[in-house]
Amino acid sequence: MLKLQSVSKDYSLRGQTVRALDDVTLEIERGDFVSVVGPSGSGKSTLLLVLGGMLSPASGQVLVEGESLYDLGPEARASLRKKKIGFVFQTFNLVPYLTAVENVQIPLFLAGVDEANQRKRAAELLDRVGLADRLHHKPSELSVGQQQRVALARMLANDPAVILADEPTGNLDPDTARAALDFLQEMNQEDRTIVMVTHDMAAAKRAKRSLRLAQGRVCDHTPADGYGESSAFLELSSGEV
């Protein structure tokens, strides 16, 4: 499903080059749920952005269902994201001046769905996350947990095969975090592939596999407790410890 082949990525910061990803090779199969852990600055978010077609690597290839992501032009990459990839952000990134239902409509509007179907589908999704009574509330009128649920509904709008979640529980209280993780697991059970970046070891354990990054290298892979039966397989990079 997702494959990284010798991917490296450098950032230039105040005249110094920082290597965010260092010759990473890994493969994530369809239906897998992988958590990516590691200290701050280890390259977790960079990995997620590279996987999502948002950040070109300096070298190497990223394949989504066999298609080389960065051999596509920017418009084609945007189109692929629209069809196959759903993002969940730590700060939710809801558009502040749109209501909950309108926020969920965005991916549908971008996909060219007509307005009536946009509204119908968005309302269904918000109902699914328990916000049927908050359709016309703006993000500022919702609690943090409710905002995260709107973001999850928006992520699901185009029925993505791959979900990339960046610290999805980072801003949530334990109960809300648990609900968000339950939701992601539910998505995974629908055969969606999930890659979740997190600092939270408890959250990481909810994944089928856990991947540790340090200094841009995949340095460990651990079948998470309770998910050891997964058939997912991670090929480690040359930096394997």
Place this chain on the structure above:
Amino acid sequence: MKLKTLVWREIFERKNQLATSFFAILLGITAIVAIKNVTFYSEKAVAKELDALGANILILPKSVSLQDYYSADMQGEVFPEEYVDRLTGSGLQGMDNLSPKLSVPVEVAGKRFTLTGILPKNEFQAKAAWQGAGVFARPQGCGVVVDVPGKDTPPAKETLVRKRVIDTLDSAETLVGADVQAALNLKQGDTIHLLGKSFTVSAVLPQTGTVDDSRIFAHLHTVQPLAGKGSVVNAIEIVGCCEQISKGLVQKINALLPEAKVVTVTQVVDTQIKTNQMMSKLSLVFLGIIALVGGASIANYMYANVFERRREIGTLMALGAGSRIVVKMFLLKAMLLGLVGGVAGYVLGTLAAVILGPRLAGVPVLPMIWLLPAALVIALLVCLGASYFPARRAARLDPSAALQES
């Protein structure tokens, strides 16, 4: 959800930031519309005044110096009547009426008057060559109001006072000025003896307050033999179209008649031309100001808006928005700004012109609907032009950098 919903909501979310740019475009368009509106009616009013004045170009013998416009033909110097043929045969545009004149002093009942020979319109039409030139076949007035509907049309002979030409005049007919009538106690149908010939008074002309009041008008071809001067005239009066005068009609007549002197009612025409030019330049200056100030203000606002929304743009890109939709998002916003600014500017500018025009320019001003599309085009061009580069910058944002800035 449509693109316009997204744009509309964002505008209302940050309307205070947009206010400065909106006022820049609004005031610019208001100023342009108001100036154009007042200028148009001001030009029309001056043109009407010129029309009321009568002839505004005089052709005189070269040696004559013009002291008084109305007595220009009383200098004694003459030139051939054939100049009239040259003018009518030239095909020059902008000559509404032609009136050749020959004036000689006469004494009636011990009082001195001026006998002026003029050529009626039917004389022009009788000449095949002149007919071909079609001087009087062309529409007259150049857009100037010649006849005011609702006002009494003066008797045919009295049109001489205003239009400097009459339709018909028999060889034994005269028209007498108001002072002549008063001095000699004449009335229509009376007989008057001039230079040994008897004339019938066919009309008494209304008071003009000029030397024309002391004139007795008769047919040019009757006056010429009585004066013993042959086929000559003292002057040719031309009612020239003001617009054509500003485009060089006088210079063209000068080139056609190098032996003669061509003069205009310079103060009036020059003032008109200078006013028109000044107003045109002022409009251009305002156009420049709106393009610079309005454009800079909008560009500045748009760049700030792109910077402020980079996270939102990054999110949209993560959700699958391509660069085209991002560009459209900003250009649609600029278009809305231009449309609203253009329409509101037109309404305000028209109101300002209608209310202030009569006070500032002393002319009545009416709304001009064709200024609405012009205002819209200008406002849209400025707004879209100023927003193009910010929109392009938004489309080229690095979404990963925008998303990582949290």
